[in-house]
Amino acid sequence: MTLLRNIALLAALALASCRGGDADGNAAASSQAQSAIAPILTTPDAVDTASFARPLEARVHHVALDLAVDFNAKRVGGTATLDIGRKPGAQQIILDDKGLEIASITDGGGEPLPWKVGAADEKLGAPLAVGLRPDTKRLVIKYKSAPDAGALQWLTPEQTAGKTRPYLFSQGQAIENRSWIPTQDSPGIRQTWEATVRVPAGLTAVMSAPKSREPITQGGESVFSYRMPHSVAPYMIAIAVGDLRFRELGPRTGVWTEPAMLDRAAGELADTEKMMAAAEQLYGPYRWGRYDLLVLPPAFPYGGMENPTLTFLTPTFIAGDKSLVGLVAHELAHSWSGNLVTNATWADSWLNEGFTTYFENRIMEAIYGPRRAAQEAALSFDDMTDALKEDGQGAPITRLNLSKEEAVPDGGATGIIYDKGAAFLRTLERLAGRQRWDAYLRSYFDRHAFQPMTSALFLSDLRNNLVKGDKALESKLQLDRWVYQPGLPSNVARPDPAAFAAIDSAVVAFARGGPVPSAFSRWTTAEKLRFLNSLPRELAAERLNALNGTLRLNEAGNQEVLFAWLSLAVENRYEAAVQPLERFLTAQGRGKFVRPLIQALAKDVQWGRPIASRIYARTRPLYHPLVTRDLDELKLAAPAP
Ligand SMILES: [Zn+2]
Numbered sequence: 001m002t003l004l005r006n007i008a009l010l011a012a013l014a015l016a017s018c019r020g021g022d023a024d025g026n027a028a029a030s031s032q033a034q035s036a037i038a039p040i041l042t043t044p045d046a047v048d049t050a051s052f053a054r055p056l057e058a059r060v061h062h063v064a065l066d067l068a069v070d071f072n073a074k075r076v077g078g079t080a081t082l083d084i085g086r087k088p089g090a091q092q093i094i095l096d097d098k099g100l101e102i103a104s105i106t107d108g109g110g111e112p113l114p115w116k117v118g119a120a121d122e123k124l125g126a127p128l129a130v131g132l133r134p135d136t137k138r139l140v141i142k143y144k145s146a147p148d149a150g151a152l153q154w155l156t157p158e159q160t161a162g163k164t165r166p167y168l169f170s171q172g173q174a175i176e177n178r179s180w181i182p183t184q185d186s187p188g189i190r191q192t193w194e195a196t197v198r199v200p201a202g203l204t205a206v207m208s209a210p211k212s213r214e215p216i217t218q219g220g221e222s223v224f225s226y227r228m229p230h231s232v233a234p235y236m237i238a239i240a241v242g243d244l245r246f247r248e249l250g251p252r253t254g255v256w257t258e259p260a261m262l263d264r265a266a267g268e269l270a271d272t273e274k275m276m277a278a279a280e281q282l283y284g285p286y287r288w289g290r291y292d293l294l295v296l297p298p299a300f301p302y303g304g305m306e307n308p309t310l311t312f313l314t315p316t317f318i319a320g321d322k323s324l325v326g327l328v329a330h331e332l333a334h335s336w337s338g339n340l341v342t343n344a345t346w347a348d349s350w351l352n353e354g355f356t357t358y359f360e361n362r363i364m365e366a367i368y369g370p371r372r373a374a375q376e377a378a379l380s381f382d383d384m385t386d387a388l389k390e391d392g393q394g395a396p397i398t399r400l401n402l403s404k405e406e407a408v409p410d411g412g413a414t415g416i417i418y419d420k421g422a423a424f425l426r427t428l429e430r431l432a433g434r435q436r437w438d439a440y441l442r443s444y445f446d447r448h449a450f451q452p453m454t455s456a457l458f459l460s461d462l463r464n465n466l467v468k469g470d471k472a473l474e475s476k477l478q479l480d481r482w483v484y485q486p487g488l489p490s491n492v493a494r495p496d497p498a499a500f501a502a503i504d505s506a507v508v509a510f511a512r513g514g515p516v517p518s519a520f521s522r523w524t525t526a527e528k529l530r531f532l533n534s535l536p537r538e539l540a541a542e543r544l545n546a547l548n549g550t551l552r553l554n555e556a557g558n559q560e561v562l563f564a565w566l567s568l569a570v571e572n573r574y575e576a577a578v579q580p581l582e583r584f585l586t587a588q589g590r591g592k593f594v595r596p597l598i599q600a601l602a603k604d605v606q607w608g609r610p611i612a613s614r615i616y617a618r619t620r621p622l623y624h625p626l627v628t629r630d631l632d633e634l635k636l637a638a639p640a641p
Contacts, residue, residue, distance in 0.1 A: 037061045037085055038190035038231035038450055045401075045454045046344040050175050050409050051096055051186035052118070052127035058086035058093035060184045061231070065195040068221075069205070069241050071166045074154045077101075077144035078198075080182050081108075084137060092132055093139070096178035096185040098125030099146035105130055108138030123408075125178050141182050151176035153299060153624050160242065160297045161260040161315075165203060167242035169296055169312065171305060171626065172235040174346055174409030183234050188344035188452040190231035197224045197239065204244040206256055208236055208307035210289055228308065230288070231450055233342045238307035240294055249273055252286075257295035261315060265295040268318045271325060271367060275332055278366035283336050283359065283442045287449065291332065298588035301624035303327050306334030306356075314590050316559040323525040324560060326364055326376055333359035336445050344452035347407030350400040351453050353414075354421010361422065371499075375526035377426065378495035380419045382533070384488075387415025393487035400424065400483045401455040423492055424482045430493040431476050432466060440466040455483050500530045507534045510543075516550040525558055532564040537571055544574045554580040563593045570600045573607045585615050589623040595630055602634040612636050 062083035105115045114131035155167040178185040197205040209228035248254045250273025305312040311331040317324040337355035365373030396403040429437040478489045506517040556562040569577035601608035613636040
């Protein structure tokens with residue numbers, strides 16, 4: 001018996017084959033109940049406005065892809081076979097479609113089914129309505145993705161490390177997978193899936209699921225097969241194809257990347273198996289089998305993407321000294337918060353990201369000690385404070401549960417969704433006590449494994465299983481204030497003031513005209529970032545010269561440090577940093593770095609904008625559509641010849 005049933009928040013479709021294994025919150029049962037249909041939430045707060053699906057009428061529960069990858073045409077194409085459940089009498093099923101070229105739709109017996117693509121929305125794509133006969137349980141869709149499919153990035157050989165073979169990778173979150181998979185693309189509609197993928201011989205296809213057959217190569221192509229036995233949010237289906245090699249990191253962990261990157265990547269990731277052990281110690285078993293990482297070419301737009309069993313990672317985390325592996329801890333933590341328990345709608349993405357930012361820090365503490373963890377938590381607190389300052393304490397965008405206007409895919413601010421979310425959980429930990437909190441959080445993942453989650457459901461679960469009627473604790477926690485109100489509640493757990501005491505003194509000394517701190521090279525990355533980000537935003541050229549001359553910031557190998565420095569340099573129109581800036585913007589396409597730098601340049605009409613135009617004209621083809629979509633809005637004209 002579970003809380004969910006008690007409070008009657010959860011309803012699965014009335015399907016004969018639904019055994020309810022997942023809803024019982026029994027981990028062992030749910031991993032075995034592979035054919036069980038994952039429940040969906042049906043409360044008003046769980047309605048996904050970013051999907052056309054109407055899952056209460058008919059829903060997809062299994063996707064089987066049989067696709068060929070065509071690098072010349074920049075398309076994937078073949079068939080998607082969807083197993084569906086439906087309400088008795090349902091006459092159609094609505095899927096999400098973004099630019100798919102559909103050739104035919106038949107039922108499982110090959111009989112054509114009527115279908116129609118509705119009016120398209122620029123962001124959401126279009127509804128694909130398929131008519132159902134009374135006995136239709138399966139749809140077979142023959143289709144191709146469009147060459148400009150938002151989820152797929154096609155790299156030329158020149159854009160890879162090896163420079164000889166092309167490369168493809170997908171990015172499904174938030175609502176991009178509908179551009180290459182015709183299904184119900186909503187995080188609350190969990191689906192199992194399998195795929196057979198044909199690629200040119202010599203290339204390797206990896207996906208976010210266990211391998212189901214050994215690859216075979218014949219007739220100029222290689223065929224790979226994967227199968228995800230757990231129901232997952234459809235945005236978690238991911239693929240990459242390229243000249244890939246694998247190296248084991250531990251019994252359950254390994255890294256995939258291009259041959260030229262393998263040594264560096266494996267070295268940086270050497271602690272992965274230890275991180276898994278630490279994560280399991282904290283919040284329970286890792287339920288996905290293997291945990292591998294794919295280190296992508298530099299064009300990857302994100303830091304990482306937590307695709308189940310195969311995290312996708314930017315190569316910019318490689319610093320040579322494991323100083324940026326917080327990113328790995330973050331993506332690993334998503335195997336619990338995000339992948340196991342998933343935001344039902346994008347209004348609650350803090351349930352994925354805030355939980356994960358908190359969990360990441362607990363893994364870092366377990367592996368690298370409390371000092372590094374406290375510093376990284378303090379940086380996260382700073383990011384939250386910056387977001388609150390920028391938007392104003394009363395702004396609706398500073399709510400964790402996003403207001404209607406912000407509750408769009410990729411809506412909200414990271415300083416809120418990630419950092420205020422993490423600050424909330426840190427506050428809960430501090431007020432409830434670590435032991436009690438940890439026991440609660442572990443049980444939360446058990447109770448809701450492989451299920452969608454909303455803010456309301458989380459708060460109700462917390463009240464039932466942590467607060468348990470303790471009125472004093474309830475009033476101390478300010479739960480609704482945290483989740484539904486803007487700004488920062490008064491009970492927030494503040495970071496350890498000692499975390500950066502020495503650094504903050506160095507900032508004050510430098511700001512008063514004092515020397516560049518000689519200890520900088522021995523500082524942790526968090527300390528370096530704190531220093532650079534805390535310096536006065538206006539600095540004279542000779543002060544910037546002093547920093548750059550002593551600390552060699554223009555040549556910083558740590559990409560986070562380099563980014564912090566270049567941001568400061570751009571704000572001060574520091575000419576000596578323009579060349580390194582151009583190198584940095586050409587060498588990688590991570591949105592977190594590229595977006596703010598180009599946006600800051602573009603804002604400075606006289607000095608920065610011409611630089612931004614010149615650089616972007618050259619780098620745009622290297623960037624992912626998710627990044628160019630935002631940067632194109634700056635309307636950077638090509639510079640005059
Ligand atoms: Zn994340």
